[in-house]
Amino acid sequence: MIQNDLFLRAHRGEAIERYPVWLMRQAGRILPEYRAVRAKLSGFKELVETPEFATEVTIQPVDLLDVDAAIIFSDILVIPEAMGLPYQMIEQKGPWFEQTIRTQAQLDKLDTDIDVQERLWYVFEALKQTKAGLNGRVPLIGFAGAPWTILCYMVEGHGSKTFSESRKLLYTQPILAHQLLQRITDVTIAYLKGQLAAGADALQIFDSWAGILGEAQYREFGLRYINQICEALQDVPFTVFSKGAIASLPEITQLPCTTIGLDWNMSVPLARNLVQNHKTLQGNLDPCVLYGSPQSIEQETKKMLNSFKSQRHIVNLGHGVYPDIDPEMVKVFINTVKNYEITNNANS
Numbered sequence: 001m002i003q004n005d006l007f008l009r010a011h012r013g014e015a016i017e018r019y020p021v022w023l024m025r026q027a028g029r030i031l032p033e034y035r036a037v038r039a040k041l042s043g044f045k046e047l048v049e050t051p052e053f054a055t056e057v058t059i060q061p062v063d064l065l066d067v068d069a070a071i072i073f074s075d076i077l078v079i080p081e082a083m084g085l086p087y088q089m090i091e092q093k094g095p096w097f098e099q100t101i102r103t104q105a106q107l108d109k110l111d112t113d114i115d116v117q118e119r120l121w122y123v124f125e126a127l128k129q130t131k132a133g134l135n136g137r138v139p140l141i142g143f144a145g146a147p148w149t150i151l152c153y154m155v156e157g158h159g160s161k162t163f164s165e166s167r168k169l170l171y172t173q174p175i176l177a178h179q180l181l182q183r184i185t186d187v188t189i190a191y192l193k194g195q196l197a198a199g200a201d202a203l204q205i206f207d208s209w210a211g212i213l214g215e216a217q218y219r220e221f222g223l224r225y226i227n228q229i230c231e232a233l234q235d236v237p238f239t240v241f242s243k244g245a246i247a248s249l250p251e252i253t254q255l256p257c258t259t260i261g262l263d264w265n266m267s268v269p270l271a272r273n274l275v276q277n278h279k280t281l282q283g284n285l286d287p288c289v290l291y292g293s294p295q296s297i298e299q300e301t302k303k304m305l306n307s308f309k310s311q312r313h314i315v316n317l318g319h320g321v322y323p324d325i326d327p328e329m330v331k332v333f334i335n336t337v338k339n340y341e342i343t344n345n346a347n348s
């Protein structure tokens with residue numbers, strides 16, 4: 001039994017007393033308590049791969065910020081690693097892959113018939129320990145990267161402003177791109193099913209680089225694979241967050257999932273009009289609002305809340321919280337949501 005199940009009820013479109021709120025990247029560098037755990041270790045990967053530590057930092061924002069959901073501390077890049085493409089997380093720089101996938105020969109070198117339980121045991125173990133540690137206080141979210149975003153890192157080998165190697169592949173070797181996307185999709189489905197079995201109450205797909213593709217390309221190389229993932233996981237509280245894919249919103253809202261994540265550039269009235277009350281919307285405050293004064297945070301948060309006009313709303317930022325945001329300002333945001341009278345504007 002989950003004591004505070006507002007987040008799950010909002011996913012399903014059931015009645016709620018107030019809007020649930022959590023933040024993407026809530027388990028991380030904004031919290032001094034996270035940095036203290038991290039400082040004891042050799043690096044980011046040791047934290048991800050040691051279930052006791054991953055559990056500790058997953059629960060921190062529940063204790064310290066009083067959010068309505070926990071998200072398991074891990075990274076989307078565990079999937080390429082499980083497929084045979086290990087990554088390093090370089091301090092101040094970000095992810096780095098020694099090898100990349102740009103040719104058929106490189107694709108053929110990836111592992112097949114992957115046993116996700118064996119390769120990603122540490123994520124499943126962290127989920128189990130977190131579930132026990134939370135003791136039913138709030139739901140636990142599992143996650144994965146969307147196939148397109150994972151392809152971006154596997155092809156590029158690191159972050160990029162343009163991901164031009166990845167986009168180039170779609171024009172020069174579309175068959176190779178589809179093969180890689182299908183392989184990522186298959187592993188991701190097994191991984192997400194494993195996360196549910198290990199205790200995740202809800203799932204989210206992060207398509208961080210959705211917005212760099214045009215509408216037709218995102219349909220072919222993005223949504224086609226997300227659709228397969230959604231179909232394999234029906235009846236689960238499931239959020240698809242396709243950052244920046246503004247033109248694709250009509251198609252995204254047709255996916256067989258319960259919830260659509262919106263970034264701060266997406267039109268809330270348009271999204272609401274598309275989903276009506278058949279799906280829940282999540283988002284979408286500009287993370288930069290949290291650099292402002294408490295008064296302006298309160299004002300901007302209320303403006304955002306007023307725009308959603310339905311109880312099918314899970315409150316979040318429009319992307320991950322930036323690491324230099326003051327946790328006190330995060331609390332102002334959270335408290336504004338918690339004190340907001342739901343009857344003000346909800347019509348369902």
Ligand code: CP3
Nearest residue numbers: 024025026027028044071072073074075076094206208320
């Ligand atoms: O609190 C949570 O949301 C759970 C943990 C989480 C992390 N990464 C931890 C992390 C989640 C959900 C992610 C997802 C993720 N990882 C995404 C999708 C979301 C998004 O932001 O668009 C992407 C693109 C990645 C890949 C990744 N991981 C990059 C590009 C970087 C470097 C940039 C950065 O933020 O430092 C990471 C590292 C990373 N993942 C950190 C954390 C807390 C920072 C590493 C550290 O502690 O030093």
